[in-house]
Amino acid sequence: MPYRIEDLKSLFAFLDREGFRASQRLPLVASRQWWLSGEIESLRRFRQGRPNLHEVAVPAWYWAVHHKHNRFLFERLTLGRADESWNRPEAVEILFDRAIPSDWKLDLSSIERASPLWTVVARFDRYILRSHPAVGGEHFVYFGDDTLFLMEQSRRLLAELVQEGGESVRCLDLCCGGGGVGLSLPPFEGDLQGLDLNPAAVALAHSAARAQGLSHYHYECTDILQGIKGEYDLIFGNPPTLDPKLTGQDVFYATGSLDVLNSILETCLAALSPRGRAAMTVFSAVRDGRDETLEVIKEVIGERRGLTYTVRREFALREGLKLRHALLILKPSRNRSQEVVALSKPGWRLPGLNWRRPR
Secondary structure, eight states, X not given: OOOOHHHHHHHHGGGSXXXXXXXXXXXXXXXXXXXXXXXXXHHHHHHTTOOOTTTOOOOHHHHHHHHHHHHHHHHHHHSOOTTSOOOHHHHHHHHHTTOOOTTSOOOHHHHHTOOOSEEEEEETTEEEEEEOTTOOGGGOOOOOHHHHHHHHHHHHHXXXXXXXXXXXXXXXXXXXXXXHHHHTSOOOSEEEEEEESOHHHHHHHHHHHHHTTXXXXXXXXXXXXXXXXXXXXXXXXXXXXXXXXXXXXOTTSOOOOHHHHHHHHHHHHHHEEEEEEEEEEEEEEEETTEEHHHHHHHHHHTTSSOEEEEEEEEEEEETTEEEEEEEEEEOOTTXXXXXXXXXXXXXXXXTTSSOOOOO
16 A cells, blocks of 8 residues: 555654654664574564564663663674675664663553564665565565665666766666665666556655655556666666576565566666666576576677676575576676676575575
């Protein structure tokens, strides 16, 4: 269902200290990282009607009540990974600056009953809405670690376009979900079109954009291959390219096939302006060292544009088979170079399944 702007504005008010005091609710904001084990814990706590450390930036007084173990868990779930460029002190300041003075008394029983069905994520000075894992079916609106990385790269590509100067920038958010990547962009001259098949996701994206005054953001519930109209200078997205047969489940809540990727690439190539760039998250099966998805990408793109294919994660599934998470960048038409950036820190495994951080 659509969310009223008035409701969103009142929810965003919870993110400051005064709104916190007036509402007596935890501020629903997190510097978000995705972990399967954390998601399971998050869902368990949600079903018990308990405060959800995985989703909520908990103020300082909470730790005195609920012990250091919870703080350790929360920091692991929210403050980023060692292999990513993340300002940890800044994250801590964002999360814990909302502490309530120790002499201010709060009725903890009201918080114990809190059961949020959707949450607000603060990222790059913008607010993004997503549903809680307990919300399933057509109302499930999710984004995780791969989308956060796509946000950073899309911001970088937009900065390149702005630095070149000249005309305004036209952006396309493919499979936009709750609009997280587009909402994370800094202010720019131009417009943004977001496309997704999920009506609940489109409603969230539309409401979040309007509540933050982004009148040049437009969202449409449609097949992405049918909704693209005209030329775009920046295209980004996290399309469904992972075959569910790979693991027997929807590993990252997005499934598809290489045929889907083929169609998306052809559509993007036709829609990109000469100076345009594109960034897409790609999941692929690597069998005995052979990346099937990369082979398809090179075949489709050919000599039409340059590309950078950066391997970001590899998860060992079984002997001779890995799940690879990579980022594909399509360059302006004047640049035909192709580059494959190998995984710099091997050893990652599927989160929650004998995961061990590489030394």
